[in-house]
Amino acid sequence: MVREFEDKLNGNIFDIPELRNQIGIFRDREHAGLVLSQMLASYKETDAIIFGIPAGGVPVAAPIAQKLKLDLDVAVVSKITLPWNTEAGYGAVAFDGTVQLNKGMISRMGLTDDDIKKGTEKASLKIKRRFKEFRENKLFLDLKNRPAVLVDDGIASGFTMLVAVEALKKAGARKIIVAVPTAHLDALEKVAPMVDEVYCANVRGGWGFAVAEAYHNWYDVDDEEVALILKKFQ
Template identity: 45%
Template sequence: MGTIIDDPRLRERRSVFTDRHDAGRQLGDLVRTLPGVRDPLVFAIPARGVPVGVEVAWALGAPLALAVVRKIQVPGKTEAGLGAVTWDGRVLINTDLQRALGLTEEVIGIATEKARENVQDRITRFRAGTKLPDPAGKTCILTDDGLASGFTMLAALESLRNRHHVKILVAVPTASAGSAEIVSREVDKLICLNIRTGPCFAVAEAYKRWYELSDGQVIAELSYARPGAKPRDPPPPSRAGP
């Protein structure tokens, strides 16, 4: 089990970040103080993890890449996650939830195919023909705007770890205590500023301003993480809200 690093001042609190950029800046400030983070490469899970990843990458002076993962949605409940599909076609299913909901393999297959199509569409839109950088010899840092069930992050970790023998950290602004513990078992370190316990958890509750990002906003965000871009001058469009 990896080490969990949090901010004791933020435990159990809500509305602790102004927005994802504020969260990413605070997260980046913490990550860059950690020993052993050499030659970092930041991976952000789109769309919500991109503003966080932009700020972490700037704080570390690191390149930013996209770990394109899509949640497999429970039919009729778009916010509920049954599992995830990754950029290399890997599928991770929450079999306990599948049994609890009584979902057939046919239903799972249809939902998985929709997620797979979305992953390919996002790769085309957001990567613009570029390939993932080679992570060999680097400290890989996976970011998102938070961990609820943790299944999306676990799927990303599985794809990255199984293809490359690299040091992996997960850095997120907020997480449920349960998901933080589960994900920490799969990484060298899990860095999470705001950990909350209790039966009900929502990533959005950690933010004063939380909203969905359009594809256009994601692409604009990514332009600020490319070589030659000036950090926060002007501010990325998503800071102004949708």
């Protein structure tokens, strides 16, 4: 069953209506970023900062920053994954130590306090490694009183995005905008109240959702590709 959309999504969520519930929209992440750059045209040559969420969000964020002539940085976050399934996450950790946990999932999976502690520590170590690798000696951009545009390649549950939002709020962002090529409607409605604006080209409902279905060319982005993209903006 596909959830029905209103003619205009409620509140601060902006999409492309003709792309709702469609799959195979984007050639690749670069193409998705170009589509989002058109949706974000009002931010061109402003003091906004584009933050890509590695790894997959950075190839989307790069063409947005290039087209809009904005600074590009990274918001390093990591899923906290199940001990027996490293693809499934029950929470996320941000670069500043901010943690978000899915308490319902923790209860359903029977995770112990020790499981959560070990999972959080593992995610934190990954963040420290990535933060150093991607940023090298580059200082974190001063966010105070500046808009921050958080970009990922899609939103399935919203936990990764929410932890990144909270971290950037703590860093002093004046305004937070979320920009993603594709997302599940339920996840967007969890994220939207926490930010000022949400831009999503391809909003989908229904029971089954996979970010990859929005793309023709989908692959796992490695850390080396992320580092190469960021170096071009230094």
